[in-house]
Amino acid sequence: MNAFARPRDRSAVTGLRFDYSALAPAAAAICYPFLLRAFHAVVGTQAAMSSPLEIVAATLILAVAFVVPFLALALACRPDADPGARRLAYVGVATPTLFVFLGVVQALIHSPIPDELVWCMLWLAIATWSQAAGNPVAAMRPIVGRWRIVHGMTAAVLFLYVAFHLANHLFGLIGPDAHAAVMKVGRVVYRSDMGEPLLVAAMLFQIGTGLFLAWRWSAAPRDFYRTFQVGSGAYLSLYILGHMNSVFIYARSFLGIPTDWNFAIGAPTGLIHDAWNIRLLPHYALGVFFVLSHLMSGLRMVLIAHGANRRAANRIWGAGVAISAAISAAIIAGMCGVRIG
Numbered sequence: 001m002n003a004f005a006r007p008r009d010r011s012a013v014t015g016l017r018f019d020y021s022a023l024a025p026a027a028a029a030i031c032y033p034f035l036l037r038a039f040h041a042v043v044g045t046q047a048a049m050s051s052p053l054e055i056v057a058a059t060l061i062l063a064v065a066f067v068v069p070f071l072a073l074a075l076a077c078r079p080d081a082d083p084g085a086r087r088l089a090y091v092g093v094a095t096p097t098l099f100v101f102l103g104v105v106q107a108l109i110h111s112p113i114p115d116e117l118v119w120c121m122l123w124l125a126i127a128t129w130s131q132a133a134g135n136p137v138a139a140m141r142p143i144v145g146r147w148r149i150v151h152g153m154t155a156a157v158l159f160l161y162v163a164f165h166l167a168n169h170l171f172g173l174i175g176p177d178a179h180a181a182v183m184k185v186g187r188v189v190y191r192s193d194m195g196e197p198l199l200v201a202a203m204l205f206q207i208g209t210g211l212f213l214a215w216r217w218s219a220a221p222r223d224f225y226r227t228f229q230v231g232s233g234a235y236l237s238l239y240i241l242g243h244m245n246s247v248f249i250y251a252r253s254f255l256g257i258p259t260d261w262n263f264a265i266g267a268p269t270g271l272i273h274d275a276w277n278i279r280l281l282p283h284y285a286l287g288v289f290f291v292l293s294h295l296m297s298g299l300r301m302v303l304i305a306h307g308a309n310r311r312a313a314n315r316i317w318g319a320g321v322a323i324s325a326a327i328s329a330a331i332i333a334g335m336c337g338v339r340i341g
Helices: 010-014 020-043 052-076 083-093 095-108 115-132 145-173 176-190 195-217 224-255 261-265 277-305 310-335
Strands: none
Touching (some): 020 052, 020 095, 020 115, 020 277, 052 083, 052 224, 083 224, 145 176, 145 195, 277 310
16 A cells, blocks of 8 residues: 555656756757747848837847847856756857858758758757766866866967957948958968968867867856856857858858858848848857957956956956957947948
């Protein structure tokens, strides 16, 4: 009779027990391309003046799309999440850049399957994996050692290129000709026979070490600042990989076109009024934001390691994140047609 009187452990009977709250990043990611579709349905294909209601609706839809990676970042902070759920959240942070990466790969292989269908299947597989993954490393201390130091040193060197590249894009606020003139000067170095291979090698090294560090640090809960650093690093690793695929394989080899201003903004239709190109807007905006704020996260850790007051380091980080957002907004404004002067 005791067997009937005591409640049974349902997870022992059913085997796999889903943590439904942990699936929120996957659910949000699945919704992401449909939010972009809804935005395009509102703004249409013509750059005609929209009504105030349409402007408000489009702004709200795009804002919700931008919330998707930050929702995943917030869920990665959950102290009770197991490694599988936490890693799912970190992948969710990279939703905008992953969707662009998928679209480029789909074009390269001439896939007849809609991007949205492949996207949903991919995320269902990732979500299932995250729930099925065991929890063998939750209590392990991440062994990063010298990799963290070398990763940071390489990032400091690459910052020279990043700073020039972002400054180059800021010239887009003046116009495409100004952007092209600055790019022509920079390409003397980073498109040279020696400069380009070294740059690509350094980027690939950053991707590899970045994903390694993210995997190790995602094994256990972290504070907000470390979680932000890991999430932004995961985004950047996939962003850089996808960006190199778009430039070297898709544009140069597949299409045989120059990777200039027109390529960046999806000319002639632009970023706003094209059903495919709209995915580039969050992709670029968050790419700029995360690369700068990720560097600020690294600077914060260096300051603390060298005896700086933690509160002061946090304030410097906060100011850097705010500046990162402002620079990102300025670059995207230029890419969407805003001009100064």
